[in-house]
Amino acid sequence: MLPNLRHLFDIPEDVAYLNCAYMGPLMHKVVEAAEKGARVKAQPWTIKPSDFFETPEKVRELTGKLIGCSADHIAVIPSASYGLAIAARNLTINKGQSIIVAGEQFPSNRHIWAKRAEETGADLVTADGQDLTEAFLGAITADTAVVAASACRWTDGRVIDLEKVSKACKDVGAALVLDLTQSLGAMPFDVKAVDPDFMVCAAYKWLLGPYSSGILYVAERQWEGSPIEEGWMNRAGAENFARLVDYSNRYRHGARRFDMGEVANFAALPALCVALSQIIEWSVDNLYLSLSRRNLELAARASTMGLLPVGETERAGHFLTLGLNESAPADLVQKLAEENVYVSQRGASLRITPHVWTTEQDIERLFSALKKYL
Numbered sequence: 001m002l003p004n005l006r007h008l009f010d011i012p013e014d015v016a017y018l019n020c021a022y023m024g025p026l027m028h029k030v031v032e033a034a035e036k037g038a039r040v041k042a043q044p045w046t047i048k049p050s051d052f053f054e055t056p057e058k059v060r061e062l063t064g065k066l067i068g069c070s071a072d073h074i075a076v077i078p079s080a081s082y083g084l085a086i087a088a089r090n091l092t093i094n095k096g097q098s099i100i101v102a103g104e105q106f107p108s109n110r111h112i113w114a115k116r117a118e119e120t121g122a123d124l125v126t127a128d129g130q131d132l133t134e135a136f137l138g139a140i141t142a143d144t145a146v147v148a149a150s151a152c153r154w155t156d157g158r159v160i161d162l163e164k165v166s167k168a169c170k171d172v173g174a175a176l177v178l179d180l181t182q183s184l185g186a187m188p189f190d191v192k193a194v195d196p197d198f199m200v201c202a203a204y205k206w207l208l209g210p211y212s213s214g215i216l217y218v219a220e221r222q223w224e225g226s227p228i229e230e231g232w233m234n235r236a237g238a239e240n241f242a243r244l245v246d247y248s249n250r251y252r253h254g255a256r257r258f259d260m261g262e263v264a265n266f267a268a269l270p271a272l273c274v275a276l277s278q279i280i281e282w283s284v285d286n287l288y289l290s291l292s293r294r295n296l297e298l299a300a301r302a303s304t305m306g307l308l309p310v311g312e313t314e315r316a317g318h319f320l321t322l323g324l325n326e327s328a329p330a331d332l333v334q335k336l337a338e339e340n341v342y343v344s345q346r347g348a349s350l351r352i353t354p355h356v357w358t359t360e361q362d363i364e365r366l367f368s369a370l371k372k373y374l
C-alpha cells in the first residue's frame, strides 16, 4: 500500500478532490517542469535542434516502460480523439462488416467509428449489459472488422477483460483499438499480453499529466500506416535543419510517423515526463492495490446509506460508482461542490475517484455532505 501523498500536490486541506476520472491534478514538481519549459520559449536562442526530438523520445521511453514495449511503438499525440482518428484512418473496414463499441462509450471513441461505418457501409454495433466482457464476446462475429473498447467504462467503471476480447478479435481477424484514458496509470496494462492494433491515452487524467498531451501505441503490423499530418518532423533526416528541403520520402522509424505536428511542446512534454516517471516509481500495481482498497472501504460505507456500488468483480478497482435513486437532488454535484467535495455524476451514477492525495478527512467530508443532501 502506498502512503498518503497529499504533500506532493497543491490541494488545500479543506478540499476533498475525489475526481481523478475528470481531471488528474498536477504534482508540484510537474508544475515546476511545465513552468521551466514555458520559460525556455522566452529565450528561443537557448532552444537547440536536439530539443525538438529528445523530449518526445523521453515520453516514448517512459510510456514503453509503463506498458511493456519499446519506444519505437509510441507516438506523441494531443488527445485521445487524435489517436483514434489515426486508427480509424488506417484500418480496413468493408461494407457489411461490423465495428463494435460499448454502450455509453466515450464520444471520442464512438463518433469516429459511427462516421467510418457511414462512410464504408459497415454496421456500428453496440455491446452492452452488466458484464461488458460477455457483451463484447457475444457481439464479435466472423464479420467484425474492428472492436473499439476500453479497460473500464468511463461512466460506471465496469471492466472489460481485454485479454479475452483480444483473443476473440484474433480468432476472427478483427482489429482491436483501445482508449485507456480512464485506466492507464492506475490500472495495470500489459500491452504484449493484450496486443491491440492501436491504444490511445489522454494524459490529463490518471497519468497526472498536462492537458492537450497524450500517447498512442501502434503495433508493429500497423507501422506502415498513414499519419494524419505530413509534418517535417515525422520524416527521416528531420534532425538536420540545414537539409530540410532535401525533401525526404521516408518517415522516421516505427510509430514516430504518427506524431502530432509541433510535437516538441517545450512546456507540456517535460511535465508529462515528470508525471510518468513518478507513476513508474510508485508502480501501477501498487497504485491499483491502494486505490482498490480505499474504494472497497468507501463502497461498504456507502452501501450502509443505501447507495449501491457497482459490484466489486464488475468494477475496476480505481473507480467507485454509486447508483443514485430518484429522490437524489438533480444538482447534487453542485451541492457537494459547495461543501468542497468534488465528484462527478454520469447518468444515474455518482462517480467517485480518489487517489494518493485522498485523506481520511476528505472521506469524512464526503460522507457528511452525502448525508446532508441524500
Ligand SMILES: Cc1ncc(COP(=O)(O)O)c(C=O)c1O
Binding pocket: 021, 078, 079, 080, 081, 082, 106, 108, 150, 154, 179, 181, 182, 202
Ligand atoms: C474514456 C475517455 N476517453 C477520452 C477522453 C478525452 O478525450 P479527448 O482526449 O479526445 O478529449 C475522456 C475524457 O473524459 C474519457 O473519459
